[in-house]
Amino acid sequence: MKKLFRWSAGVVFSFSVLFFSGLVYASNYMPNMYEVNDVSDSEFNIFPFSIISKEHDKNCLAQEEIDGSSSRIKSCLKFLNVFPVKTVYVNVTPKHKVVPCGIPFGVKIHSKGVMITNISDVNTGLSVKSPAKDAGLKKGDVVISVDGQEVNSNEELENIISKSKEKSLIMDVMRENKSEKIEVFPVKSADDKEYRLGMWVRDSSSGIGTLTFCSKENGMFAGLGHGVCDVDTGEIIPCGTGDVVPAAITDINKSTSGMPGELKGCIISQQSMGEIYTNDNTGIYGSLKNCIPEGEEVEVSLKQNVKKGPAYIISTLEGEKPEYYNINIDSINYNVNLPTKNIKISITDKRLMEKTGGIVQGMSGSPIIQDGKLIGAVTHVLVNNPSKGYGIFADTMLTNSNKVFESKHKKNS
Numbered sequence: 001m002k003k004l005f006r007w008s009a010g011v012v013f014s015f016s017v018l019f020f021s022g023l024v025y026a027s028n029y030m031p032n033m034y035e036v037n038d039v040s041d042s043e044f045n046i047f048p049f050s051i052i053s054k055e056h057d058k059n060c061l062a063q064e065e066i067d068g069s070s071s072r073i074k075s076c077l078k079f080l081n082v083f084p085v086k087t088v089y090v091n092v093t094p095k096h097k098v099v100p101c102g103i104p105f106g107v108k109i110h111s112k113g114v115m116i117t118n119i120s121d122v123n124t125g126l127s128v129k130s131p132a133k134d135a136g137l138k139k140g141d142v143v144i145s146v147d148g149q150e151v152n153s154n155e156e157l158e159n160i161i162s163k164s165k166e167k168s169l170i171m172d173v174m175r176e177n178k179s180e181k182i183e184v185f186p187v188k189s190a191d192d193k194e195y196r197l198g199m200w201v202r203d204s205s206s207g208i209g210t211l212t213f214c215s216k217e218n219g220m221f222a223g224l225g226h227g228v229c230d231v232d233t234g235e236i237i238p239c240g241t242g243d244v245v246p247a248a249i250t251d252i253n254k255s256t257s258g259m260p261g262e263l264k265g266c267i268i269s270q271q272s273m274g275e276i277y278t279n280d281n282t283g284i285y286g287s288l289k290n291c292i293p294e295g296e297e298v299e300v301s302l303k304q305n306v307k308k309g310p311a312y313i314i315s316t317l318e319g320e321k322p323e324y325y326n327i328n329i330d331s332i333n334y335n336v337n338l339p340t341k342n343i344k345i346s347i348t349d350k351r352l353m354e355k356t357g358g359i360v361q362g363m364s365g366s367p368i369i370q371d372g373k374l375i376g377a378v379t380h381v382l383v384n385n386p387s388k389g390y391g392i393f394a395d396t397m398l399t400n401s402n403k404v405f406e407s408k409h410k411k412n413s
Contacts, residue, residue: 097297098213100367102314102322112240125190132199135184210365225377242276254357255386263362301373311370343391358386
């Protein structure tokens with residue numbers, strides 16, 4: 001009897017933990033906004049959760065018009081189709097088609113401001129000082145302006161410091177997306193007689209990645225599926241100006257357990273293919289210049305329609321020609337705080353494994369196709385098992401691409 005009671009208590013406890021964990025996860029991590037292409041699809045399941053319209057609330061039945069092209073339905077996110085968790089919204093939007101690419105491209109980004117990549121000391125002859133450190137400046141900070149003057153290059157910052165001599169400078173600094181004003185006092189270096197702050201900065205970055213898709217409708221492109229980060233700080237480089245240029249893959253370093261491989265490439269032309277507008281945690285976005293890649297348009301799948309099972313990626317492992325490689329969708333995670341790791345994938349294509357050993361750096365942005373629709377893009381590799389990795393939902397990238405387009409259009413109008 002005691003054993004039965006303990007077993008029953010254990011089952012009840014385990015169920016309670018799972019139940020409340022599900023509620024906490026849904027409340028904190030499930031999206032507050034979803035999209036459907038038809039009002040009749042506004043109720044759907046993403047097991048163990050479901051989206052249910054609030055039919056018994058008159059205010060919730062009303063559909064709010066947004067920009068005259070979509071409607072928003074007030075709904076409820078339920079756990080196990082019974083327990084209400086939170087209010088969410090379902091947008092009814094038209095189907096979108098894009099051209100999936102999978103081709104390599106060169107990325108050139110000039111940052112908005114200059115990023116501090118390291119803090120150092122300055123030998124004044126009498127002592128060793130670090131004005132930047134004393135002022136509280138940190139690696140990864142982005143200096144936007146100094147004494148009201150915008151700073152977009154190393155040379156501009158050096159000129160301002162040189163002219164100031166030992167006069168204090170007020171820097172506008174971006175740190176973790178927050179603006180701060182920091183006062184710093186330059187000192188004269190005994191080594192070169194120049195005034196210094198004791199910090200290293202970078203104003204640009206370049207590399208090679210994979211173009212995910214482009215839109216014939218508005219000329220926008222999206223690539224990488226994650227942000228371009230500074231090699232020293234690991235921070236996303238705030239984009240001031242940038243270009244994408246043609247590139248080709250020339251060699252492959254294969255992945256092994258514990259050591260991700262890499263696609264090696266080169267820029268084959270300095271002629272710009274397009275302009276980069278934004279570099280954020282979900283990728284780079286911009287506009288192409290009358291050079292939409294060839295290929296058929298495919299529909300962008302909504303995240304709730306992505307499913308476990310066979311799929312394929314489009315990637316370029318040699319030259320400029322993309323090819324199709326088989327993968328499997330192992331699991332799907334809707335966590336809004338991990339937008340670049342919503343799709344877990346496994347490489348099942350023997351050709352790809354033989355060529356690369358699995359997912360390698362440079363494949364980020366490779367489109368993922370399932371049932372003839374674009375569902376996502378490759379973003380990460382599992383270091384200890386390079387045959388597996390992660391991807392981002394395609395509708396996340398499309399939504400951000402459209403937002404960037406609208407923002408740019410408003411600024412120019």
